[in-house]
Amino acid sequence: MENRETGDMSPVLFGIEGNVGVITVNRPRQLNALNREVLENLRAVLEEASSNDVLRVLIITGAGSKAFVAGADIVEMAGMDAGEAKAFAEFGQSVFDAVENCPKPVIAAVNGYALGGGCELALACDIRIAAENARFGQPEVGLGIIPGFGGTQRLARLLGKAAAMDMILTGRAVGAEEALRMGLVSKVVPEGQALSEALAVASEISKKSPYAVGQAKKAISEGLLGALKDGLRLERELFAGCFSHPDREEGMRAFLEKRKAEF
């Protein structure tokens, strides 16, 4: 199953497949470019999905086969002054922070262009699955600006300084195979299959303890923000916390009883 062309005019669609929430940026004629309206809708959908107890994993994708998201809306940005640009970046960063800090894992199913804000949205997700036609890039310097929705920070943290400098200073886009080699994506699948593969990964995650999955995400994401010793302290606190949760009892009892755990 790939992106649905539902004819729905909502700028962000939200569908539920079992216990997986699928969020689709839905502006295919503008290659899903992010204007304020899309970002506001994305934030509202994220809030709804984050607090839905049925959902264990979220997927973000783009409508149509051509683009995940081709960036922040250049038409909108062309009319901004510095003050408006600052507010736009603050807002965009807050929405992408909400993706990163979502208590549930978020998978980006990248179908086509993930440029500028699209690359930054994918970077805010926990796992990235790319279709063969995916292209990742931060072309902002060619527009006389720099990434403003987290790209300079998340790309450098994910890939290291050298790769982030290469991509951001040249503005060059990398294809799916290069993105895989760089560690930017975890899997490349044939065109049209990014969403179905993301659903398969989501299904694997959904079988595990939702509590443990959430704590593991927190340990990795928050641990990376500070020094190793602080990350290790956080890890052992969260590890210990799992022992007070019923999922630990079910998980270990199921192993000892040689059956599948049911969370």
Ligand code: COA
């Ligand atoms: N903001 C606003 N509109 C955008 C957009 C963006 N970031 N990216 C694409 N669009 C619009 C195009 O203007 C075009 O609209 P039109 O039909 O009204 O002219 C439509 O989406 C289709 O794009 P088009 O450029 O015709 O498709 P293409 O296949 O020739 O090229 C891209 C695809 C992605 C290479 C090209 O659209 C592009 O470079 N987009 C901008 C990418 C970018 O710089 N993003 C970072 C922004 S900070």
